[in-house]
Amino acid sequence: MFLDYLWPYDTPLVLTGAMRSAAQPGADGPANLLDACRVALAQNSRQRGVQVVMNGQIHQACSVRKTDSLALQAFSSPVVGPAGLLLEDRVHYLRPPGPRTVLPLPQQTTQKVALLEASLSADTLLLENILALDYDGLVIGGFGAGHISQRWATMIEHVAERIPVIIATRTGSGTTARASYGFGGGEMDLMRKGASMAGFLCPRKARILLWLLLGCQRQHELAQYLNEDI
Incomplete structure (x- = not known):
């Protein structure tokens, strides 16, 4: 969400990660990285701001939360659900992009x-x-x-x-x-x-x-x- 408020571009900023290390059976990092690249390159990803791609799902930064400490399906978007899915190597969005609010860069960073x-x-x-x-x-x-x-x-x-x-x-x-x-x-x-x-x-x-x-x-x-x- 921090990045989403400061990202002024139509080009998407896509974040991803892994819940299992490369040394573990069923490591999810490579698939998540490939999915994130597909989302970043997709034309229908424009004007959607910052997104999180994990485990075949696309989540908007404004709604996504980590809701499980260790499960592969560690991220979810309560109430609204994922914004999109990756199916058969294609990016499918479940709803159109909504209006975004972008703030200027903070003039100070010492506020508590x-x-x-x-x-x-x-x-x-x-x-x-x-x-x-x-x-x-x-x-x-x-x-x-x-x-x-x-x-x-x-x-x-x-x-x-x-x-x-x-x-x-x-x-x-x-x-x-x-x-x-x-x-x-x-x-x-x-x-x-x-x-x-x-x-x-x-x-x-x-x-x-x-x-x-x-x-x-x-x-x-x-x-x-x-x-x-x-």
């Missing part, structure tokens, strides 16, 4: 964005010191559709007055809610306190986006990027 995950009985020590530690932004992986404890929510109101705060879901799939839960620590309460909901972005991708926007001094446009479709 903290990433925390909500958990049961978690204390507020880190939240209490986020500002004192000179962080420029905060992303929280929340419960369910983007929720945190009331103790954390109280701290978020103070933090969000000074730096951007994004609440994502830690579940691994799906989106954050915006108008479903109004209890203390629910998404409606957090939005009233100044936090932004990440939508379909997982916590790691939300952190990358915020880091880039801070580096481009465009953090005031955060809501625009979080409201984009997956």
Whole structure:
């Protein structure tokens, strides 16, 4: 996703890898490399930005995640599925290319964005010191559709007055809610306190986006990027 926001060309940038080394039976590296070359050279790959090609599937950078530590099918795109497949040495896309957002190169790279995950009985020590530690932004992986404890929510109101705060879901799939839960620590309460909901972005991708926007001094446009479709 980092590369996708900074890749301004119609020509695709294709990433690949291997889950088994060349010394292991059934090594997948050569096939993945060949597939990646086919995708990079295919005319219908243009205007699709950065893509990940693994195990016969093509994934868009904005949606792909590593969802298994060791399996050959280690990468997937929750909710939307792969953008395309490699079948009989040909590149087949399952949907047309969508609009892309490209950011300028960051003017600074020293910005700090903290990433925390909500958990049961978690204390507020880190939240209490986020500002004192000179962080420029905060992303929280929340419960369910983007929720945190009331103790954390109280701290978020103070933090969000000074730096951007994004609440994502830690579940691994799906989106954050915006108008479903109004209890203390629910998404409606957090939005009233100044936090932004990440939508379909997982916590790691939300952190990358915020880091880039801070580096481009465009953090005031955060809501625009979080409201984009997956």
